[in-house]
Every structure is written in structure tokens, then in C-alpha cells.
Amino acid sequence: MTVKKEFKSMRNKFGDVILEISKEDPRVYGLDGDLANSTKLNILADKNPDKFLQMGIAEQNMMGVGAGLAAVGLQPWAVTFAAFITKRSLDQIQVSIAQTNLDVKMVGAYAGLLNGRAGKTHQALEDLAIMRSLSKMVVLAPADAHEVEQVMRFANEYQGPVYIRLARDNVETVFSDSCEYRFELGKAVVLKEGVDVTIISTGTQTARALDAAKLLNEEGVNAAVVHMPSIKPLDNEAIIEAAKNTGAIVTTEEHTIYGGLGSAVAEVLVENEPVPMLRVGVRDKNTQSGSNEELLDHYEISSKHVADKVLQVIQMKNY
Missing domain, CATH: 3.40.50.970 (Thiamin diphosphate (ThDP)-binding fold, Pyr/PP domains)
Structure with a gap:
């Protein structure tokens, strides 16, 4: 259904x-x-x-x-x-x-x-x-x-x-109005458990991360999804735990790959628990105007692009 x-x-x-x-x-x-x-x-x-x-x-x-x-x-x-x-x-x-x-x-x-x-x-x-x-x-x-x-x-x-x-x-909608979720400063939210890889997302990209996890499930990949509403302060412990549990990380954000969530997560990993990691975000490009779907696809941050990046990082993990 x-x-x-x-x-x-x-x-x-x-x-x-x-x-x-x-x-x-x-x-x-x-x-x-x-x-x-x-x-x-x-x-x-x-x-x-x-x-x-x-x-x-x-x-x-x-x-x-x-x-x-x-x-x-x-x-x-x-x-x-x-x-x-x-x-x-x-x-x-x-x-x-x-x-x-x-x-x-x-x-x-x-x-x-x-x-x-x-x-x-x-x-x-x-x-x-x-x-x-x-x-x-x-x-x-x-x-x-x-x-x-x-x-x-x-x-x-x-x-x-x-x-x-x-x-x-x-x-x-990620959190229904009837749910018991309460935001906590500096705390990540595990939205889906998984064993093969962890997708760490923030903001509007989190719904797309969940969609990507569904696409990956059809490929036999069990991806965890961790939502990071607090970019600063960051939940370092959740990032380290995710790296230990799944051994590979993909970050995703509707933002440049430079300096945002991906950079913040990489800083934590390189100092504490280095694992294969890839970032989904807008690359070093000046952007253009367009429809939502055109922009998500052109700048490679759609759910499908998140899923593709996950498959790449799993190959890195298993190499």
C-alpha cells in the first residue's frame, strides 16, 4: 500500500x-x-x-x-x-x-x-x-x-x-504533530536504524534522506538515517557511534559541501573515528534558477543522488 x-x-x-x-x-x-x-x-x-x-x-x-x-x-x-x-x-x-x-x-x-x-x-x-x-x-x-x-x-x-x-x-513531514519528539540542543535524531551505512542529514534534506533509504532497501542495502537539526553545537557522540556501527557515512544537505554539515561531520570523524565518507551537497558551482525538481537533479542532491552516493561509499567500505 x-x-x-x-x-x-x-x-x-x-x-x-x-x-x-x-x-x-x-x-x-x-x-x-x-x-x-x-x-x-x-x-x-x-x-x-x-x-x-x-x-x-x-x-x-x-x-x-x-x-x-x-x-x-x-x-x-x-x-x-x-x-x-x-x-x-x-x-x-x-x-x-x-x-x-x-x-x-x-x-x-x-x-x-x-x-x-x-x-x-x-x-x-x-x-x-x-x-x-x-x-x-x-x-x-x-x-x-x-x-x-x-x-x-x-x-x-x-x-x-x-x-x-x-x-x-x-x-x-518527518515528525507528525502528534508525535512525542522534542528538540534538544546538540542532539541528533535516529530516524531509521541500519547496519550497512549511515546517512546523516539536516534540514529539508532529511525527508530526501529517508526516501533514499527506501530506494536503497530495494537494492538490499540497510541504511541508517540520522537527522542533525543542531549544526552547532553538533552531536559528536552520535556521529562517532554511527561510524562505529555501520563503518561508512554519507552526509546530505541542501547547502554547499563546503563548511556546512558535511564539513562538520568530517571534522569529527577525522579526529575520532575515520571511516569512508562522502558528501551530498552543491559542489563548487554558481547556481541557476529553475524548478525544484530541475534544481535537485542538476545539483545532484535528489533522493536518487543520495542513494547513488551511498552505493559508492559502500564500495569504498568493502574495498
């Missing part, structure tokens, strides 16, 4: 939860980079306008304002496209927020390749690499709408800077 997949919107969930948090916590304010209709911060603007601050197309100023608000005990949530928040305002994030360890929450919308034809200038494939390089920065990439709420609730309670990566389009 074929089970129908469920898809839900990360950004709609974000809008609903930021509204709830703003009503529950008097410290919370939403800072908009003139993209509220796209990021769904407009839900806050419409239903709790006193907590909505329009910063305009001025990301550097937005981060400075956020730092100022946090310095007087408030909790600003700065929200714009990931491509803008992590590159246009990096200096302000580093100097005014990360170095001072201020309680600013940064939400990078439209992250990754799939941005609804907004175009290659709006794609964000370097954000995880940039943000994990900053001291004091927590970096999170939820897999679906349910986990978006989980990481937002965590961020609201956490004292310090947090970056949350969100996708534009509806994403496949």
Missing part, C-alpha cells in the same frame, strides 16, 4: 508560532526586512502589530537595532531571506551580536536552492557555513513544520544568539 506523503509550510508555522510567542513573552519583537508577506512575519504584523517593527531593506541596520533591543533586555527576532541576513549583515552579526553574546534570534527564510523561482540571487547555500564559524552562535536547521515550532520554542527560552534556517516551499 502506498502511503500518501504529507507536506506542510515551514514559513506558515513560523508565522503562527512567532505570534504565539509574542503574546506569551513581553520581551519578543519581530523585526522585518520588508519581506513579511514572504516570510509570514505578516501574521505578527496583522494580529499583534505592537510587536512588529519594520526595518525596511536595510539588513545591516536591522541587526544593529536587534543588538540594541537585546542589550536592554528584549528578545528581537530578525527575519529576512537567508541570503540577505547571513551575507549583507555579517559584520553586524559578528561584532554586535556574536561577540557580545546578545539574545538575538535570526531567522533565514528561503534557505537552500528551492526558493520558488525568486532566482539564483536569492538562493542561500552558504548560510550554515557562515553562521557556524561565528563564536557563541547556535545554528539550527529543522526538518519540517513540526520541528520549526520545536526549535522556536527552544530559541525563545535560550539566552544567546540563535540562527534558524527555514525553507520557502511546503516540505515533507
Whole structure:
């Protein structure tokens, strides 16, 4: 029997939860980079306008304002496209927020390749690499709408800077709303046990990792799938255990292969438990605009490409 997949919107969930948090916590304010209709911060603007601050197309100023608000005990949530928040305002994030360890929450919308034809200038494939390089920065990439709420609730309670990566389009559900899963900082989630290889994924790529594991099962390969919502801090113990249990690792992310999840996992393995490892991600290429399926295939991060990479790493393991 074929089970129908469920898809839900990360950004709609974000809008609903930021509204709830703003009503529950008097410290919370939403800072908009003139993209509220796209990021769904407009839900806050419409239903709790006193907590909505329009910063305009001025990301550097937005981060400075956020730092100022946090310095007087408030909790600003700065929200714009990931491509803008992590590159246009990096200096302000580093100097005014990360170095001072201020309680600013940064939400990078439209992250990754799939941005609804907004175009290659709006794609964000370097954000995880940039943000994990900053001291004091927590970096999170939820897999679906349910986990978006989980990481937002965590961020609201956490004292310090947090970056949350969100996708534009509806994403496949990994955690149902009725499940007992609770996000924990620095903890991986084993979604599928396996003995031949471990696929370590993050963010929207986790659903594709699970699909790849199903394809591999048809080939007689029993792949474990480990979801890594917390890029920094990273669950080193889960990575080492996976390497010991299966002897081969494939990482997969909707991000460049440089500096993101793949690099982070490789750092852990080379220092603790070296095993054959391959990375699925966007290679050293300038990206193009296109439909979702075209982009996933062209940049070789579809479920099929994940499965192909697993078969390659198993050959390395058995060589």
C-alpha cells in the first residue's frame, strides 16, 4: 500500500508560532526586512502589530537595532531571506551580536536552492557555513513544520544568539504533530536504524534522506538515517557511534559541501573515528534558477543522488 506523503509550510508555522510567542513573552519583537508577506512575519504584523517593527531593506541596520533591543533586555527576532541576513549583515552579526553574546534570534527564510523561482540571487547555500564559524552562535536547521515550532520554542527560552534556517516551499513531514519528539540542543535524531551505512542529514534534506533509504532497501542495502537539526553545537557522540556501527557515512544537505554539515561531520570523524565518507551537497558551482525538481537533479542532491552516493561509499567500505 502506498502511503500518501504529507507536506506542510515551514514559513506558515513560523508565522503562527512567532505570534504565539509574542503574546506569551513581553520581551519578543519581530523585526522585518520588508519581506513579511514572504516570510509570514505578516501574521505578527496583522494580529499583534505592537510587536512588529519594520526595518525596511536595510539588513545591516536591522541587526544593529536587534543588538540594541537585546542589550536592554528584549528578545528581537530578525527575519529576512537567508541570503540577505547571513551575507549583507555579517559584520553586524559578528561584532554586535556574536561577540557580545546578545539574545538575538535570526531567522533565514528561503534557505537552500528551492526558493520558488525568486532566482539564483536569492538562493542561500552558504548560510550554515557562515553562521557556524561565528563564536557563541547556535545554528539550527529543522526538518519540517513540526520541528520549526520545536526549535522556536527552544530559541525563545535560550539566552544567546540563535540562527534558524527555514525553507520557502511546503516540505515533507518527518515528525507528525502528534508525535512525542522534542528538540534538544546538540542532539541528533535516529530516524531509521541500519547496519550497512549511515546517512546523516539536516534540514529539508532529511525527508530526501529517508526516501533514499527506501530506494536503497530495494537494492538490499540497510541504511541508517540520522537527522542533525543542531549544526552547532553538533552531536559528536552520535556521529562517532554511527561510524562505529555501520563503518561508512554519507552526509546530505541542501547547502554547499563546503563548511556546512558535511564539513562538520568530517571534522569529527577525522579526529575520532575515520571511516569512508562522502558528501551530498552543491559542489563548487554558481547556481541557476529553475524548478525544484530541475534544481535537485542538476545539483545532484535528489533522493536518487543520495542513494547513488551511498552505493559508492559502500564500495569504498568493502574495498
